[in-house]
Amino acid sequence: MIFLFFLLVALAPPQGRPLSGTALEQRTQEVSSLLRCPVCQGMSVADSPSTVALDMKHQVRDMLARGYTQEQILAYFVQSYGQFVLLKPENRLIWILPILILIAGAIVVVTTARKLSPPAG
């Protein structure tokens, strides 16, 4: 279902306005910085000098020049590489879950400590 959504987004006609000149270069850098270089360790496509990253950056520039939006471009890459290619995963649960586990752990520790401590007086 998620794949189908990305497929529909990625194959849709460009939903933005075509960019050129300085604006194109600036947006290429911005969108490339959201993509993970698949052959590097935690480096973005914008920062990596690898040939794969340069090809991906070229593809980002090409799509921006044709009027594709950031959302469409990210969906295009997710379609091929999966969520891994996003430096900031879209699934918010990834960010929230550790905090929820930490809170649950703290509640368990406090509750247990209260039960184990001898009553005052």
Add this chain to the structure above:
Amino acid sequence: MNRTVLIVGSAITIALVAVLFLGLGKDPTAINSPLVGKPAPPFALTSLGGQRFDIRQLRGKPVIVNFWATWCVPCYQEHPVLVENARTIGGDVQFLGVVFNDSEDKINAFLRERGSAYPTLLDQQGKTAIEYGVGGVPETFFINRRGVIVAKFVGPMTTEILQSNLSKALQ
């Protein structure tokens, strides 16, 4: 309350240990391709000989698409395996080599020296490689008769690995 805490704590600990244990045998750099089980992204590329190959026209026959380059050291190791298998089973299975980020002179020299048994296609600026989610080379995709990717292998293949993955495409 203590019993509840013990049960919940044990369940969480067992679940965490199980997840970590399952991950022990996995390659941390291996990434599952979202394309496996999906229709192969269409492409039409020109071969070294100038012939146009459209993968959509190959429906009805299993296809092995191997992404490689002459600057890729493991590709030297893998090439004889592909050539040998293509010569043996190339009548039933379409082998395609897709080269990206390389020069025609180097590719021709490589193939002259090491042999060739199937079309070598040129992927200008790696667009097809990107659409297949290729990170490094070699990477090989196995496509069944209906045009669906059934397996992907990252790294140099042996005949056993090739045959094992190909069997999924032949089903």
